[in-house]
Amino acid sequence: MSGRQPVGRGGHCAALAAFTLISIGISTSTLAVQQLDTREIERLLGEGDRALESARAQLEKDNDKSAQRRLKEAEEAYGQILEADPTQRSAAVGMGAVYFLSKRFSQGIDLLEPLAARWPDDVDLAYQLGMNLYREGRQDQALPLLTQAAAEDRHFDAMWVLALHHYRRAEWESGLGFAEHYTRVRPDDDRALGLLGTYYLKVERFDDAVRVLDRFVEAHPDNVAAMINRANALFRAGRVDEAATAYEQLLDRYPDRLRLAYNLAAIRMRQGQCGDALPLLDRFLERQPDHATATYFRADCHLRMGEVKRARSGFERVLVLSPNNAWAYHGLSRIAEGTGQRAEAMESALKALELGPEQWEIVSWVGTLLRRSGQAKEALARHDKAAELAPTEAEVHVERGRDLWVLQRLEDAEDAFTTAISRDPEHADARLGLAAVLTALGVRSRAAGDLGDGRQHLRHALAVKPDYEPATVNLALLEVEAGDHGAATAVLGAVKTAAGADLDAARAVVAWAAGRKGEAHDAAERAIKKKGSLTALALQVRGQAAVERAEWRVAADSFESAYEAAPSPPLRTARAAAWLQVGLDQLSRGNPGAAVTALRSAGRDRETLANADRVNLDFGMAAANIAAGPNQKSVREMEALLKTSAFSPRSMAPVRDLGAVYVAWAELRQGRGEAALKALGRVKDRSAYGEAIGQIEVAARDAEARRVFAAGAPKKAATIWAGLRASASDPTIQHNLAAARFLTGDAEAATATWESQHAAGLPAQAAFNLAVALDRAGRYERAWELFRAYSKSGGPGADRARNRADAKAAVFGYSGGTP
């Protein structure tokens, strides 16, 4: 291989050395041309090279004539050497260059081909022969020779030729090395940067492309193609906002270049800015209304913006322009799904799949529709296929994860979502899916009693998606179950976002377990108000708090609602116990209706109550029934109950006595005074209920007196009333006793009694009876006043009193005064 620089580029020493080396082992024929000595050869070579160099300079200056003269001088110099020695390679290389510049490529080939065959490692020979061959159109022969030469930095022309050659053939991988080598060797040749930028764009080295094209555009600010390439490289590099800016600037400079608008629209869509993309697409489509892709983009934008009608007509227009456009069918399928027409959505999706079986988005969409149709297995098969087509797309793995979630293959779903996250760590659905799967696994482990495994899964879920409420709530509940209230509190304390209903329910439980009653109460009330999935739990907290305060009604309502939402044996017991307490409370407060209702509620879960409470329940119900409806039926029920074995023990004597008192009261309320007294006779120990018994006894005798009074026996009535211990102090008895005495002739005493009672205001009937008494005594005006006053009472006989007052006013002419 010769170390001589290419001819005309100042490599004289190297050429000379090569010449010397070649001349050492020459054949006899070679020796025959040693007519020129080395010095002469050296001179001639120098002369030829200078002339060649000068010719190049003249050609660059477009001084063709001068260049031709110089080329002739070079040809003569090289010719003398070659005449003396046709194998003199430096002269041959120089002569090859003369032929190349004179476009006498075949002569150059004829000269150089035998020498290159003889010295195949001579890079200079290969270079010069390659150049002539390439120009002669014999590119298959030229390319290996030029490639051989291009390895040497000095043969950058070969690099350039090769870079251009592969560029034109779009052989990007093949030509990239030459372009890179050339720009390295010729850093000042900024033309090459445009070429290299394109190479980088094509081989998808987008950041490199942007870097190189930045330099090129700086040197060639008017090169639109380079600027477009640069913008495209930015877009492909994922630097979408920069690409948008680049296209905006381009479109500002070249507003008539609609392709720029189209490209910017595509970028706007990528940015999720369909509002900005649509005017650009409208602008583009105004000039090119039949552009199917732009029409599709516009329809897609309309769909994203919820303009379903326009989107549908857009996709339909695409199918007119491009009948086999899979994406248009895909769009129509999305519209149908969005409007609830699943069958139509599936039909369009399958059509899209038929036209674009290798489009992963379409394959994936078919799978998604299958899952939504309840065919998760079939969906998974489609998404598997989509994953094969686009293994790097996170979305495909998310869809697979959803299929597996539906199929309850939680571990596989975990893998799928994990893969999706590896493809796109910011993919929100992927993180949500993985968090959900891990939470489900945690719940499953906890239910199986493996709290450690459950805790691990739930913590993992929170690592994937911090503040994921189901994971937080379940982890807190797990820690409560484990008895670690501190850990539970810490889990909830780590929540940064606003609380949801279930989070509040968990807070209530944890606070209750940790003894923070006030906090528990507040959180429970919030959770109940918001109505989440764990409202039953919050209701239990409210119920427990109410139990502590002995607010049984609140407790009962809470446990009742909690049981309805989430039935469980402990809740059944809780509500039964609370309702029993409510019933006994209401009974003791004299609200029998409410007591009956509450005790009936307790009775639904009778078997959960302690034995003693079952007796309490039965007695309470019988007593409340009597109090609510004192009749023979309720009396019989109580009497029958008291005869059962549960009430026979000596310890039950107080309850039996109480039952008898209730019976007596019921008889009294039915006007059966004698029966009431008989029932009271069954009470063994009167001291426990002495006051009530005394009242019932008096009332019973009073009832008997009323009965005989009404039967027209006022004397007998007077005897009974007079015999009552309460007669001296009870105004009602005094009043009625006066009535009986009035009718038996003691009008004076009766009148005096009613006078004083009327003055005291009680009972009201004293006014009426006093009016009657005074009327009979001829004190008409006073009687009129009393009748008039009593008529305002609205009590029994008020109408009659009004008539009497009116009559007296008419007959006697009374008027005025305040009744």
Place this chain on the structure above:
Amino acid sequence: MSGARHLMLALALCAFAAAPASAQSVRTVTVGVFLPNAAFSSNTERSVFAERVAEAIGREAGAEYSVVARAFARRADLVKFLKAKKLDLLVADPLFQVGGRGTVLAHAVDENGQVGPAIALYAARGTGKLEALRGKPIAVTSAGDADLRFYIATLLRGEVDPRSFFGDTRDAKDAGAAVGAVQTGAAGAAFAPAGLAAAGGLEVVLKGSVLPLAVLVGDLGGSAGDLPAELDVAAIRALTLGGGSGGGIRGWRAGDGGALEAARQDRIAVTSEKLLLAPQPDADVAPPRVRLEAETRVPPLSVKGVSLAPTLPEPTP
């Protein structure tokens, strides 16, 4: 009077009007007249009134009947005649007829053709209110058994016990006598029909419900035996055509006009008002307020088995 009887009378009226006089034997019909509340100034006037009534009925009854009149000044005499079944028709005060035998065929009306006059309580001028009459004698016409009770029940609305309120009760043979007693000072007050000419100079203390001065009564089973309905019709027509005017009676109408019902009016008198018993207040008597103690305890809060199931909803298309 029943509807059937009305119909029968109407048919008979037509037949009677068309029947020619016959040569059958004449039946004597006696008409009694007892009107103590009518405004006759003298017994003679009363007798003339009775005669005129009889003549009018006789004219309407035709030649086969001879109608004679019998005027009564005292109730006791009338009662005797009725017991003796000597009367076939009667023109009497409604207060007398209450509870009596026979059927009321017609009733007297006032100058307006209405049932009247009203009952009034007369007293000396300047009396003022009822209270002023307490303890004073009261003059009452004895038209019936319980005239005073009627006046107390209607005019005084039962609000006065006449035995204790008034002094003596003085019976008067007629309304003129009753008001005359007041005018002479023999009585403090008198019940009599309003507008009585004889009451001139007296004051009306109270004026109450109305009552006809007279009713025509038939079907008495008198000496003439069972009389045909035609006779009753003839009697009614005789009175309504002007044969029964006089003594304040200005005309007649068929039927009783509610006269007996009005005369029967009664009220719960002050003496019969019932007393009221005071009810026993309910709140005073109640079963013992005993709180039974329950044993069952509310189980403590447990989270075992409670979890929040994560969900993975399909994204919105």
